Amino acid sequence: MEPEQPSPDTEQESLHEEAHLPPPTFWPIGFAIGIVLILVGLIVNPELISSIGAVVAIVFGFLWFRDATRELRGEPVVVEPERREMKPTGEGTAAPAGSAPAAVEETAVTRSRFLEGATLGLGGLIGGLITIPVAGFAILPGFLNQKVHKVDLGPITGFPVGQWFIATFITDPVEGEISRRTAFIRNNGVVTNPNTKPSPSFTIISNRCAHLGCPVQANGPQGSILGKPTRHEHTLNGPLRLIPAIPAGYGCPCHGGQYDTEGNRTAGPPVRALDRYEFEINHGRLVLLSTYSVSHVVGTGGQAQIYKYKQYGPGQHVDGPEAWFYPLSPPMHG
Amino acid sequence: MTTYKRKPTKGELRSQRLEEVVMYPIDWLEERSGLIGGLRYFLFRKVPGDVNWMQTLGSAALTAFLVQAITGVILAMYYTPSAATDPHTGQPVAWLSIVNITDHLTMGWLVRGMHRWGASVFIILMFLHMARVFLFGAYKYPRELNWIVGVLILVMGMMEGFTGYLLPWDQTSYWATVVGINLNGTAPILGPWLAQFLRSGQEISGETLTRFYSLHMLVIPGGIIALITLHLYLVIRLGVTSPPWSKEAAGMEPSEDGHAPLRPGLTQPVPRGISPQGEPGGSE
Numbered sequence: 001m002e003p004e005q006p007s008p009d010t011e012q013e014s015l016h017e018e019a020h021l022p023p024p025t026f027w028p029i030g031f032a033i034g035i036v037l038i039l040v041g042l043i044v045n046p047e048l049i050s051s052i053g054a055v056v057a058i059v060f061g062f063l064w065f066r067d068a069t070r071e072l073r074g075e076p077v078v079v080e081p082e083r084r085e086m087k088p089t090g091e092g093t094a095a096p097a098g099s100a101p102a103a104v105e106e107t108a109v110t111r112s113r114f115l116e117g118a119t120l121g122l123g124g125l126i127g128g129l130i131t132i133p134v135a136g137f138a139i140l141p142g143f144l145n146q147k148v149h150k151v152d153l154g155p156i157t158g159f160p161v162g163q164w165f166i167a168t169f170i171t172d173p174v175e176g177e178i179s180r181r182t183a184f185i186r187n188n189g190v191v192t193n194p195n196t197k198p199s200p201s202f203t204i205i206s207n208r209c210a211h212l213g214c215p216v217q218a219n220g221p222q223g224s225i226l227g228k229p230t231r232h233e234h235t236l237n238g239p240l241r242l243i244p245a246i247p248a249g250y251g252c253p254c255h256g257g258q259y260d261t262e263g264n265r266t267a268g269p270p271v272r273a274l275d276r277y278e279f280e281i282n283h284g285r286l287v288l289l290s291t292y293s294v295s296h297v298v299g300t301g302g303q304a305q306i307y308k309y310k311q312y313g314p315g316q317h318v319d320g321p322e323a324w325f326y327p328l329s330p331p332m333h334g
Numbered sequence: 335m336t337t338y339k340r341k342p343t344k345g346e347l348r349s350q351r352l353e354e355v356v357m358y359p360i361d362w363l364e365e366r367s368g369l370i371g372g373l374r375y376f377l378f379r380k381v382p383g384d385v386n387w388m389q390t391l392g393s394a395a396l397t398a399f400l401v402q403a404i405t406g407v408i409l410a411m412y413y414t415p416s417a418a419t420d421p422h423t424g425q426p427v428a429w430l431s432i433v434n435i436t437d438h439l440t441m442g443w444l445v446r447g448m449h450r451w452g453a454s455v456f457i458i459l460m461f462l463h464m465a466r467v468f469l470f471g472a473y474k475y476p477r478e479l480n481w482i483v484g485v486l487i488l489v490m491g492m493m494e495g496f497t498g499y500l501l502p503w504d505q506t507s508y509w510a511t512v513v514g515i516n517l518n519g520t521a522p523i524l525g526p527w528l529a530q531f532l533r534s535g536q537e538i539s540g541e542t543l544t545r546f547y548s549l550h551m552l553v554i555p556g557g558i559i560a561l562i563t564l565h566l567y568l569v570i571r572l573g574v575t576s577p578p579w580s581k582e583a584a585g586m587e588p589s590e591d592g593h594a595p596l597r598p599g600l601t602q603p604v605p606r607g608i609s610p611q612g613e614p615g616g617s618e
Contacts, residue, residue: 325522
């Protein structure tokens with residue numbers, strides 16, 4: 001046999017030779033801490049901390065080097081033999097001695113199974129940590145902190161008793177044109193109620209159709225045909241337009257829903273009466289607040305009895321069995 | 335490499351050289367990725383011999399989608415999804431950018447037109463493709479899952495239509511979106527929540543526009559691309575169906591790759607001693 005040609009045996013030997021890796025040590029960790037101390041010290045305190053870091057790095061580096069080169073220097077390598085504890089075999093199974101390791105693998109969490117679980121678990125955790133805030137940001141802003149906008153419509157003396165106005169106004173000056181809304185407003189005069197002191201009464205109906213939210217129009221003459229000018233004013237919210245009108249009711253251009261002057265549905269697909277605006281009178285000025293939903297209204301003007309509900313979207317029933325379809329409304333108007 | 339018995343001419347040498355130059359990068363890529371082989375498998379895979387033009391409707395719909403994707407990406411370079419009012423003209427910025435694309439930018443009218451009309455073409459082709467699959471019975475085992483994936487693509491295509499309609503930001507698109515969102519809002523229980531999510535609040539605002547823009551150009555197209563990939567994978571894996579009138583599929587005629595008819599008895603008397611071969615589909 002030629003000496004250059006390695007026999008299968010010597011090849012096996014050399015493989016064994018390569019497998020003699022040094023045992024794991026803690027020295028590299030100390031060495032890394034030393035390097036970190038040097039770098040941190042360069043920013044914080046170069047003289048003190050960096051010197052300590054240098055000492056730590058040199059000491060641990062030396063120990064590491066000594067450990068890693070032990071085999072080269074001819075010192076014996078001490079590697080602890082790998083051991084598995086023998087599990088007692090189950091009763092009645094007179095298993096041969098050779099099958100014991102198999103029994104161990106069945107019951108114990110193996111290394112690969114552990115790594116598999118750890119990878120999936122950590123991956124899921126990281127995925128969740130990223131997804132939850134992102135999904136929250138995508139969804140929650142549309143539901144939380146919904147603002148109520150106050151709309152200043154000018155002094156109430158601008159609204160003669162019994163006269164309807166088609167008022168167009170900006171609800172949110174920051175949003176601008178896109179927040180332009182229209183309401184039908186009538187001053188009902190001062191109403192005396194047995195329970196409260198006399199107070200001004202207004203009927204303020206939103207022009208949003210209770211079917212699918214199209215803009216309902218006043219059915220009847222309006223503006224210059226009545227010989228009354230359209231008023232353009234400027235309030236805190238921006239431009240305000242008041243068109244005098246004599247509506248016989250309201251009609252929707254989209255799908256033909258019809259309402260009477262109190263906003264009760266008279267024909268077509270709407271599921272309830274028109275929404276209304278809450279209002280307050282602040283230093284003699286009419287101020288619109290949030291809207292609310294109405295199932296129907298009995299009576300007219302200041303004597304009207306309004307069946308009032310919290311704000312629902314168009315097309316959603318507020319009363320009757322159909323209202324059971326909408327048990328949970330998203331938060332509106334904060 | 336070709337070996338010549340005689341000395342190669344200059345022309346032969348040149349074409350040999352050219353072939354090497356062309357093939358080198360292709361071979362390089364193939365050796366490292368296998369992509370060329372995969373592409374070749376996809377493009378030159380076997381289909382039944384009696385397929386017809388109706389079976390090109392799927393790739394036509396795919397082409398329509400690619401047209402939408404490309405024109406959409408270019409339109410996104412010029413479109414501004416802002417509901418703010420332009421101080422000089424008093425018009426909304428989004429609408430002005432659409433006017434700019436349509437009336438002022440070179441060939442903007444063409445690309446926007448391709449996107450706008452191509453949207454309808456995409457939907458129509460999906461429906462025609464669906465009708466073909468239905469009438470050919472190509473949705474049956476084992477292709478049911480691909481039918482379901484196709485329906486999801488159709489639904490997402492319609493969501494593209496709904497979200498894209500708002501972007502011109504004119505009266506038509508605004509009120510169509512008001513009605514569309516409120517229509518979603520009437521769905522029982524979760525409807526109001528869905529509507530408020532789409533609106534990003536109680537009222538349609540500038541946020542609704544940017545939200546629809548993001549859904550229209552990022553979220554939904556991403557979903558469609560993923561679903562189309564799955565759809566095509568299943569087409570390649572399961573193969574193309576023959577038309578229902580196919581004599582080959584019914585086993586009455588030899589197939590193109592030389593298999594004998596599976597049911598010769600249907601067209602001619604079976605010779606004694608010869609049984610139909612045990613091919614898949616031959617159930618006798």
